[in-house]
Amino acid sequence: MASNAPLATLDQARIAILGLGYVGLPLAAAFGKRFPTVGFDIDAARVSELKSHHDHTREVTADNLREAKLLEFSSDPAALAGCNVFIVTVPTPIDEYKRPDLHPLESASRTVGRAIGRGGIVVYESTVYPGATEEICVPIVERESGLVFNRDFYAGYSPERINPGDPKHRLETIMKVTSGSTPEAAEFVDGLYGSIITAGTHKASSIRVAEAAKVIENIQRDVNIALINELALIFHRLGIDTHEVLEAAGTKWNFLPFRPGLVGGHCIGVDPYYLTHKAQQIGYHPDMILAGRRINDGMGSHVARRVVKLMRQRNQDMTRARILILGLAFKENCPDLRNTKVVDIIRELHCYNAKVDVHDPWVNVEHARAEYGVDLIAEPATGQYDAVVLAVAHGEFVAMGADRIRSLGTPGAVLFDVKRALPRASVDGCL
Numbered sequence: 001m002a003s004n005a006p007l008a009t010l011d012q013a014r015i016a017i018l019g020l021g022y023v024g025l026p027l028a029a030a031f032g033k034r035f036p037t038v039g040f041d042i043d044a045a046r047v048s049e050l051k052s053h054h055d056h057t058r059e060v061t062a063d064n065l066r067e068a069k070l071l072e073f074s075s076d077p078a079a080l081a082g083c084n085v086f087i088v089t090v091p092t093p094i095d096e097y098k099r100p101d102l103h104p105l106e107s108a109s110r111t112v113g114r115a116i117g118r119g120g121i122v123v124y125e126s127t128v129y130p131g132a133t134e135e136i137c138v139p140i141v142e143r144e145s146g147l148v149f150n151r152d153f154y155a156g157y158s159p160e161r162i163n164p165g166d167p168k169h170r171l172e173t174i175m176k177v178t179s180g181s182t183p184e185a186a187e188f189v190d191g192l193y194g195s196i197i198t199a200g201t202h203k204a205s206s207i208r209v210a211e212a213a214k215v216i217e218n219i220q221r222d223v224n225i226a227l228i229n230e231l232a233l234i235f236h237r238l239g240i241d242t243h244e245v246l247e248a249a250g251t252k253w254n255f256l257p258f259r260p261g262l263v264g265g266h267c268i269g270v271d272p273y274y275l276t277h278k279a280q281q282i283g284y285h286p287d288m289i290l291a292g293r294r295i296n297d298g299m300g301s302h303v304a305r306r307v308v309k310l311m312r313q314r315n316q317d318m319t320r321a322r323i324l325i326l327g328l329a330f331k332e333n334c335p336d337l338r339n340t341k342v343v344d345i346i347r348e349l350h351c352y353n354a355k356v357d358v359h360d361p362w363v364n365v366e367h368a369r370a371e372y373g374v375d376l377i378a379e380p381a382t383g384q385y386d387a388v389v390l391a392v393a394h395g396e397f398v399a400m401g402a403d404r405i406r407s408l409g410t411p412g413a414v415l416f417d418v419k420r421a422l423p424r425a426s427v428d429g430c431l
């Protein structure tokens with residue numbers, strides 16, 4: 001019987017990062033300063049922009065990429081030869097039935113299986129449900145490599161917590177949860193991340209615990225925001241200002257500071273479905289998590305209906321109305337369009353036959369057209385709109401202030417502030 005293959009020591013680590021998006025690129029840049037690192041992505045255009053030190057997600061600067069002297073980029077799986085640590089940071093979306101779509105994870109696992117050798121380790125960072133690493137991914141690596149798990153190669157799971165567009169919470173300054181398939185693997189993964197994360201690491205007791213911890217971080221946010229959104233729906237009907245209520249309640253030491261809003265993006269609105277899928281697979285129907293999802297998914301059309309109501313109160317003819325939406329990205333100061341709920345506002349307004357213009361200086365025009373069929377306007381003209389909706393609180397919009405934003409509308413136009421980014425008295429409606 002073959003004996004267990006020893007893991008490499010840290011100074012022998014040759015790292016491959018599979019998937020160079022919001023999560024993978026900052027990681028590749030950090031590891032590429034200390035370890036020989038191959039950044040691999042199936043998107044050749046992405047690899048080519050990174051080779052010229054350009055990151056369109058704006059998460060890593062050109063200088064940061066240049067400083068990662070040991071980092072190479074490739075879209076050729078042959079470049080992974082010789083690596084002994086494989087870190088998988090590919091997307092984990094949901095399909096049209098809101099079920100986990102594990103295709104990218106399965107495909108990346110096949111790529112790892114073809115490149116990994118004895119003593120190698122594969123670490124998953126993509127958000128999944130508890131059990132996915134060992135039940136879905138590891139068997140693929142075993143099959144492709146012909147190696148035996150926990151004898152010839154090992155696995156780990158270390159979820160990512162970065163917050164795109166947030167200059168304060170960066171990869172290195174956020175404590176990282178680590179785990180491994182054996183005590184030695186856990187120790188290796190912990191040491192590996194400990195070498196780049198200044199905030200420290202938390203070694204979880206198992207891969208499943210680490211997987212579950214990640215997914216509930218986002219579920220907790222989703223459910224908390226859903227509660228506040230539901231309260232906002234109630235308080236609106238009662239004619240009470242939600243933010244004034246939250247401000248008053250927030251003076252209690254243990255009242256949590258959540259705010260109402262649209263929940264989009266690749267994480268908070270998606271990850272809960274990974275756990276609910278697993279729960280349903282084992283015969284448990286998760287009421288609260290799914291109720292939160294339903295409330296949050298309805299907030300875009302709620303905003304649109306509120307805007308239409310305010311316009312009708314001003315006797316505006318919806319069939320001739322022109323409405324300007326400021327912001328399309330799923331959150332402020334970030335070009336990320338994935339799962340943006342601003343699209344729900346636009347679609348609902350179209351149902352009333354309104355003509356809707358959308359302006360977002362952060363978002364790539366081609367991406368908006370390809371993803372959502374939205375043709376962004378470069379610069380909104382002044383005095384043109386019957387309603388202006390501040391949907392995303394990009395710094396540029398907040399800096400404009402209410403008066404300049406209002407000047408984009410006709411006299412008496414409605415100004416609706418989804419994010420409560422402007423003084424309450426200067427707008428006609430907000431969440």
Ligand SMILES: NC(=O)c1ccc[n+]([C@@H]2O[C@H](COP(=O)([O-])OP(=O)(O)OC[C@H]3O[C@@H](n4cnc5c(N)ncnc54)[C@H](O)[C@@H]3O)[C@@H](O)[C@H]2O)c1
Pocket residue numbers: 018019020021022023024040041042043046089090091092104105107108111125126127128159160161162163164266267
């Ligand atoms: N974006 C975030 O803020 C964030 C935060 C924490 C965790 N996560 C999780 O991290 C994972 C990655 O998210 P992201 O935002 O970086 O995604 P992303 O879409 O920005 O990047 C993923 C990259 O993986 C590449 N890719 C897809 N399939 C591949 C394959 N088989 N082999 C190699 N490359 C492949 C894509 O071309 C893309 O460049 C997801 O599971 C996500 O839920 C994301």
